[in-house]
Amino acid sequence: MAENRYHITVAPRANHLPEQSDAAAGRYAFSYTITITNTGAVAAQLVSRHWIITDANNTVQEVRGDGVVGAQPWLKPGESFEYSSGSLLATPVGTMRGSYQMVAEDGTRFDATIPEFTLSVPRVLH
Numbered sequence: 001m002a003e004n005r006y007h008i009t010v011a012p013r014a015n016h017l018p019e020q021s022d023a024a025a026g027r028y029a030f031s032y033t034i035t036i037t038n039t040g041a042v043a044a045q046l047v048s049r050h051w052i053i054t055d056a057n058n059t060v061q062e063v064r065g066d067g068v069v070g071a072q073p074w075l076k077p078g079e080s081f082e083y084s085s086g087s088l089l090a091t092p093v094g095t096m097r098g099s100y101q102m103v104a105e106d107g108t109r110f111d112a113t114i115p116e117f118t119l120s121v122p123r124v125l126h
Contacts, residue, residue, distance in 0.1 A: 006104055007077070008112030009041035009045040012096070016121045017086070026090045033084045034068070035102065036095035036112070044104040045074045046081070051098040051114070056091035068100070092121040 013033045020029035032042060051063040066072065073081040087096060097116035103109050 001072050004096040005041045005045065005110055006102070006110040007103060008044065008046075009037045009039045009040075010100070010101065010112055010114045011035045011037070012097075012114065012117040012121050016119070018121075020086075021047045021121075023092070023099055028089045028094075028119075028121060029086060030089065031084055032096065032117070032119070033082060034114070035050075035080055036073070036075065036083045038077050040075055040104075042104045042106060043074060043076045043107070044102045044110075045072055046100045046112075047072055047103050048101040049098065051096060053087055053089070053094060053096050055089045055094040057088070059090065087119060091118060094119045 015031050017029040017031055020025060036046065043119040046067060048066050049068055051062065069083045069085060075081055095116050095118055098114040100112040100114065102112050
């Protein structure tokens with residue numbers, strides 16, 4: 001049952017930002033909203049993040065940092081935290097995935113997987 005004590009569900013949504021993009025300059029802007037829900041049995045704090053961002057040219061950017069949008073939210077079982085951020089790609093399509101590093105109130109460290117999601121200019125993918 002230990003695996004159920006420490007469990008975070010991550011639900012991403014992404015949108016293209018045409019007003020901040022410049023195709024001629026190879027700059028495609030996207031926003032994404034992430035909902036993080038503690039689906040485990042122990043309160044936990046999000047302490048850091050690790051993103052792997054890949055564009056259509058297979059150029060990979062890795063981003064690591066403390067917390068998310070300047071916060072290190074504590075989530076009790078059943079609680080959610082939602083935030084929005086953005087990413088720039090050199091191609092009209094790419095993917096993001098990664099993990100959040102969590103610390104439970106009992107001191108246990110565990111990772112919450114961020115499932116891969118697609119960043120795409122509308123009508124590029126069929």
